[in-house]
Amino acid sequence: MAKADQIIGIIGAGQLARMMIEAASPLDLHIRLLAASAKDGAARIWPDVTVGSPDDVDTVARFARTCDVITFDHELVPEPVLQRLEMDGCRLAPSADTLRIAQNKQRQRELFTKAGLPQPQHAICQSVESALSAGRAFGYPIMVKAAQGGYDGRGVWRCETAANLRSVAEECLSRGIVPIVEEQVLIDRELAILVARTPGGAQAIYPLVETIQIDGICRQINLSRSNYRGDRTQAADLARTVADLVGLTGVMALELFESGNHLLINEIATRPHNSGHYSIEGIATSQFEQHLRAVLDLPLGSTKLRANAAVTVNILGGSDGSDPRERLGQAIGLADVAVHLYGKEARPGRKLGHVTVTGPALKRCADRAWQAVSILTGDPRPEETF
Amino acid sequence: MAKADQIIGIIGAGQLARMMIEAASPLDLHIRLLAASAKDGAARIWPDVTVGSPDDVDTVARFARTCDVITFDHELVPEPVLQRLEMDGCRLAPSADTLRIAQNKQRQRELFTKAGLPQPQHAICQSVESALSAGRAFGYPIMVKAAQGGYDGRGVWRCETAANLRSVAEECLSRGIVPIVEEQVLIDRELAILVARTPGGAQAIYPLVETIQIDGICRQINLSRSNYRGDRTQAADLARTVADLVGLTGVMALELFESGNHLLINEIATRPHNSGHYSIEGIATSQFEQHLRAVLDLPLGSTKLRANAAVTVNILGGSDGSDPRERLGQAIGLADVAVHLYGKEARPGRKLGHVTVTGPALKRCADRAWQAVSILTGDPRPEETF
Numbered sequence: 001m002a003k004a005d006q007i008i009g010i011i012g013a014g015q016l017a018r019m020m021i022e023a024a025s026p027l028d029l030h031i032r033l034l035a036a037s038a039k040d041g042a043a044r045i046w047p048d049v050t051v052g053s054p055d056d057v058d059t060v061a062r063f064a065r066t067c068d069v070i071t072f073d074h075e076l077v078p079e080p081v082l083q084r085l086e087m088d089g090c091r092l093a094p095s096a097d098t099l100r101i102a103q104n105k106q107r108q109r110e111l112f113t114k115a116g117l118p119q120p121q122h123a124i125c126q127s128v129e130s131a132l133s134a135g136r137a138f139g140y141p142i143m144v145k146a147a148q149g150g151y152d153g154r155g156v157w158r159c160e161t162a163a164n165l166r167s168v169a170e171e172c173l174s175r176g177i178v179p180i181v182e183e184q185v186l187i188d189r190e191l192a193i194l195v196a197r198t199p200g201g202a203q204a205i206y207p208l209v210e211t212i213q214i215d216g217i218c219r220q221i222n223l224s225r226s227n228y229r230g231d232r233t234q235a236a237d238l239a240r241t242v243a244d245l246v247g248l249t250g251v252m253a254l255e256l257f258e259s260g261n262h263l264l265i266n267e268i269a270t271r272p273h274n275s276g277h278y279s280i281e282g283i284a285t286s287q288f289e290q291h292l293r294a295v296l297d298l299p300l301g302s303t304k305l306r307a308n309a310a311v312t313v314n315i316l317g318g319s320d321g322s323d324p325r326e327r328l329g330q331a332i333g334l335a336d337v338a339v340h341l342y343g344k345e346a347r348p349g350r351k352l353g354h355v356t357v358t359g360p361a362l363k364r365c366a367d368r369a370w371q372a373v374s375i376l377t378g379d380p381r382p383e384e385t386f
Numbered sequence: 387m388a389k390a391d392q393i394i395g396i397i398g399a400g401q402l403a404r405m406m407i408e409a410a411s412p413l414d415l416h417i418r419l420l421a422a423s424a425k426d427g428a429a430r431i432w433p434d435v436t437v438g439s440p441d442d443v444d445t446v447a448r449f450a451r452t453c454d455v456i457t458f459d460h461e462l463v464p465e466p467v468l469q470r471l472e473m474d475g476c477r478l479a480p481s482a483d484t485l486r487i488a489q490n491k492q493r494q495r496e497l498f499t500k501a502g503l504p505q506p507q508h509a510i511c512q513s514v515e516s517a518l519s520a521g522r523a524f525g526y527p528i529m530v531k532a533a534q535g536g537y538d539g540r541g542v543w544r545c546e547t548a549a550n551l552r553s554v555a556e557e558c559l560s561r562g563i564v565p566i567v568e569e570q571v572l573i574d575r576e577l578a579i580l581v582a583r584t585p586g587g588a589q590a591i592y593p594l595v596e597t598i599q600i601d602g603i604c605r606q607i608n609l610s611r612s613n614y615r616g617d618r619t620q621a622a623d624l625a626r627t628v629a630d631l632v633g634l635t636g637v638m639a640l641e642l643f644e645s646g647n648h649l650l651i652n653e654i655a656t657r658p659h660n661s662g663h664y665s666i667e668g669i670a671t672s673q674f675e676q677h678l679r680a681v682l683d684l685p686l687g688s689t690k691l692r693a694n695a696a697v698t699v700n701i702l703g704g705s706d707g708s709d710p711r712e713r714l715g716q717a718i719g720l721a722d723v724a725v726h727l728y729g730k731e732a733r734p735g736r737k738l739g740h741v742t743v744t745g746p747a748l749k750r751c752a753d754r755a756w757q758a759v760s761i762l763t764g765d766p767r768p769e770e771t772f
Contacts, residue, residue, distance in 0.1 A: 004714035022411050025404075025431050027718070028711060028727035028739075045411050047433045284722060299719030306692065325414060328390035332413070333685030336670060341414035353414075 003296045007032050009067030011054045013040035015342035015351070016272050016288075017073035019280070021046050023288035029296070034063045041343040042073070057084045064090045071250060071295045075102040075270055076149070093199070093249040093295040094270045101246050102270040106147035106178055112265055115245055117238060119265050120257065122182040131169035134181035135162050144168045147178035156216060158184070185264060191256040192221075192275035195239040196290040196300050197248040204290060204300040206283060208235045211255075211275050214384050218274045220369075221312040223282055224362045225305055234263055242268060251276070251291040274314065274354075279303075281338050281356045282310030307358035311365035313385075315339075315353040317346045318377035324352055331355070331372040336365075339372065389682045393418050395453030397440045399426035401728035401737070402658050402674075403459035405666070407432050409674035415682070420449045427729040428459070443470045450476045457636060457681045461488040461656055462535070479585070479635040479681040480656045487632050488656040492533035492564050498651055501631055503624065505651050506643065508568040517555035517567050521548050524569035530554045533564035542602055544570070571650060577642040578607075578661035581625040582676040582686055583634040590676060590686040592669060594621045597641075597661050600770050603737075604660050606755075607698040609668055610748045611691055620649055628654060637662070637677040660700070660740075665689075667724050667742045668696030693744035697751035699771075701725075701739040703732045704763035710738055717741070717758040722751075725758065 004027070010017045013035030021042055024031050034050050035043035043049045050066075052059035060081050064070050069091040082096040094102070101107045106124050113119065123134035124147070135142055142165060146155035159165040165181070172179040190213055194206035207228045212220040230236075239254045246252070246268070253273030255266040276287035285293075285301030293300055315324050323346040324331075331339055341353040355372045357365040370381040390413070396403045399421030407428055410417050420436050421429035429435045436452075438445035446467050450456050455477040468482040480488070487493045492510050499505065509520035510533070521528050528551060532541035545551040551567070558565040576599055580592035593614045598606040616622075625640045632638070632654070639659030641652040662673035671679075671687030679686055701710050709732040710717075717725055727739040741758045743751040756767040 002712040002715065004711050018411075022408065025408050026724070026726045027714065028729050043433075045433070047429075047431070047435070049433070293718070296715075298715040301718060302721040304721075325390050326388045328413065329388070329682075329684040332679070332687065335688040335690075338412070340412045343414050 003298055004029060006030065006068035006296060007066070008292065008295055009034065009064060009070045010042070010073055011060060011063075011070060011077065012036075012073035013042035013049070014073050015041050015344075015353075017042035018045060018342055019272065019277075019286075019288045019340070020071075020073070020292060023286055024292055027289070027292075029292055032063075032067050034060065039345075044343045055081065057081050060085065061088055064088065069093055069295055071291070072099070072271060075099050077103070094252075095247060095249065098246045098248055098270050102268055104148050105145055105180055105267060108265075108267060109180060111245060112242070115241065117241065117265055118263060120182045120185045122180055125169060125179050125181055126173075128166055128169045128173065131165055131179055131181050132162055135159070135165045138181070138183040140165075141184050143182040143184050144172070145180045145182060146172060147180055149177070154216075185257050185259045187257045187259055189258040190266070191235065191258055191263070192273070193235045193239045193254050193256070194251055194273065194276045194279070194287055195243045195248070195254065196251045196287075196294045197243045198294050198300060199249050199297050201244065202300055203240055203243060204285075204303050205231050205236045205239060206276065206279060206287070206303050207305060208233065209275055209278065212385055214382055217314075217316070219314055219316075219382065220366065220385050221275050221278050222362055222366065223278050223305075223310040225308045228305065238263065238265065246270065250294045251287050277340070277354050278310040278312045278356050280340070281358050282306055308360045309362040309365045310356060310358045311362065311369045312354050312356045313366075313369040313373045314351055315341070315355060315373055315376050316379075317348045317350040317352050318379050319348050320378050321346060321348055322378055324376035327375050327378075331375045334368060334372050334375075337368060337372045339376070389684055390415060392416065392454035392682060393452070394678065394681055395420065395450060395456045396428070396459055397446060397449075397456060397463065398422075398459035399428035399435070400459050401427050401730075401739075403428035404431060404728055405658065405663075405672075405674045405726070406457075406459070406678060409672055410678055413675070413678075415678055418449075418453050420446065425731075430729045441467065443467050446471065447474055450474065455479055455681055457677070458485070458657060461485050463489070481633060481635065484632045484634055484656050488654055490534050491531055491566055491653060494651075494653060495566060497631060498628070501627065503627065503651055504649060506568045506571045508566055511555060511565050511567055512559075514552055514555045514559065517551055517565055518548055520567035521545070521551045524567070526551075527570050529568040529570050530558070531566045531568060532558060533566055535563065540602075571643050571645045573643045573645055575644040576652070577621065577644055577649070578659070579621045579625045579640050579642070580637055580659065580662045580665070580673055581622075581629045581634070581640065582637045582673075582680045583629045584680050584686060585635050585683050587630070588686055589626055589629060590671075590689050591617050591622045591625060592662065592665060592673070592689050593691060594619065595661055595664065598771055600768055603700075603702070605700055605702075605768065606752065606771050607661050607664050608748055608752065609664050609691075609696040611694045614691065624649065624651065632656065636680045637673050663726070663740050664696040664698045664742050666726070667744050668692055694746045695748040695751045696742060696744045697748065697755045698740050698742045699752075699755040699759045700737055701727070701741060701759055701762050702765075703734045703736040703738050704765050705734050706764050707732060707734055708764055710762035713761050713764075717761045720754060720758050720761075723754060723758045725762070
């Protein structure tokens with residue numbers, strides 16, 4: 001069977017699975033979806049859907065038997081599911097071991113420390129005492145991150161005082177979560193870089209982008225050719241090194257802090273990532289197509305820029321609860337605005353889609369993207385993004 | 387209900403419907419498909435499919451009642467179906483009257499003659515005698531075109547002699563088909579231009595492209611910014627005029643002959659068209675998204691060029707009967723090659739997909755596109771395309 005004929009099973013049917021499907025269709029790749037609900041974003045746009053819990057061992061095992069290779073739209077796959085898929089000899093892309101690293105900040109920190117990669121100062125704390133001792137060493141305010149289970153700002157706390165740190169550490173430990181205590185880095189910018197890797201180790205690097213987070217949630221991604229220093233940068237080298245370290249198959253986002261002249265690794269996500277949505281319009285091969293190519297062990301595509309600048313702004317459900325579909329016509333009336341809606345029910349603050357604008361200059365792209373998003377959500381552009 | 391929330395029913399589920407769906411998904415537009423078979427190209431990639439004959443009056447009428455607006459992936463909709471949909475008060479985009487023109491070369495010729503638009507010399511012949519008299523007037527060789535039912539080179543005959551013309555005209559008339567006898571134009575180039583039009587008459591014009599046909603089948607489409615003279619050209623004016631004349635809603639392709647310094651109208655297709663596939667990668671708004679915008683009466687999108695050159699080459703089933711999917715990996719290993727497969731069973735000569743290459747220079751795009759297509763089909767590049 002030709003590689004392109006293999007059935008790719010996707011565990012989970014959120015927006016990442018949806019955009020993988022949108023990338024698969026022109027190439028006529030075979031996707032099979034395991035969706036918790038037929039109303040999930042990806043399940044709404046694809047015929048080959050199995051409805052069942054992606055966290056249930058038997059459901060996933062049964063589904064996987066009908067596929068040639070399995071990939072994921074999230075990395076929070078429960079350990080019993082991973083073990084069963086491994087035991088059954090399923091081809092996983094990324095592998096179970098890669099996912100075990102991606103879903104655990106402790107494993108990431110330990111691995112990167114061993115490899116001598118730059119990170120914030122941190123302490124992996126098995127006791128309240130060690131947390132407090134890290135507090136004394138790094139000074140306050142200080143960050144605490146849950147080793148497992150956090151995303152979009154959840155599982156991260158900022159502690160102003162030792163008393164504060166004590167209570168957070170106690171709370172974590174009592175729930176069986178290892179707290180990682182980290183120095184609060186003076187962050188100049190948050191950055192991200194995508195890398196794709198095939199099972200044989202071929203890699204493709206995407207350009208470095210800036211991400212703007214508000215309350216731990218990514219709101220805007222900036223790509224600018226004038227900031228783009230080619231593939232031979234420290235960020236690209238780090239991404240390549242980490243992709244090899246974790247034995248990546250597929251696409252991975254490496255999230256970085258820029259502090260002074262230093263880059264420090266924040267964390268990784270071993271799947272297409274919000275910080276890479278710009279690639280659909282901004283790059284010759286989108287992260288979603290690239291992920292599928294890597295999963296199938298096909299040749300990776302070009303990551304050439306298609307514009308001088310690209311800005312992605314997330315569409316978070318408007319505070320009045322209205323649905324962005326109601327004002328879609330107005331938004332796409334703006335030139336150069338590419339709207340992506342994920343087929344989710346509107347709720348205030350929920351990620352419902354994103355807008356990407358490409359063009360000659362970053363500021364104009366950002367202004368236009370926010371103009372579209374403000375139309376769609378009814379909410380004003382946040383000050384932090386000016 | 388917001389316009390973007392309306393259900394668009396598509397009659398027919400071939401590659402045009404498939405690429406409409408691919409354009410609809412990011413905008414979360416609601417598509418409902420009437421497919422002759424669940425194995426049709428578009429039905430394979432979409433969950434909301436009714437299987438039934440698009441030529442059966444009751445089937446179509448039942449389907450149409452579940453939709454807010456109806457569009458088509460072909461214009462050969464039988465008259466009884468059109469009448470029933472009109473009688474039922476369905477919103478059709480394009481309208482039944484527009485389709486009646488698009489599916490009938492006689493109506494087109496008469497309409498364009500009345501409007502004083504440039505066309506080849508022709509005679510609409512109700513008898514063998516009038517055909518022969520046109521033969522004497524225009525000289526041999528001469529072209530005969532069936533008023534209705536032809537596409538991809540079918541329904542078109544080249545007659546070298548009066549005897550030849552007589553037998554073709556007799557054959558047509560005996561089958562109830564009106565033969566249109568046309569002078570054989572000395573064609574320098576075959577050209578095509580897309581125009582989109584909303585129900586309110588707003589228009590968007592695409593750039594003029596050259597099409598290369600072999601044996602009446604479109605093989606290659608060339609777009610070059612250096613040949614692009616902007617919107618205010620004769621071709622664009624013709625397209626605008628014809629779109630208004632036929633009361634277009636949606637996208638239309640106007641096919642033209644360039645002969646000396648003259649442009650002559652060949653024919654129209656009132657739907658997304660093979661000559662516009664380049665727009666997926668080459669233009670800010672693809673013809674498929676533009677068609678859906680027009681059908682929903684949403685604002686039309688920008689038709690700005692995204693590259694200096696774009697070449698589309700059709701993937702016709704290879705003479706050895708092999709499936710292009712088998713060599714997909716090799717083809718997408720070439721940089722800048724966008725492969726679109728339509729999910730059809732491979733048969734020699736059948737349109738199975740297309741490849742578009744964008745880049746700075748036309749020749750390089752064409753060479754690269756043919757390189758990819760030769761890999762996919764196993765057949766060499768035809769001499770006519772060099």
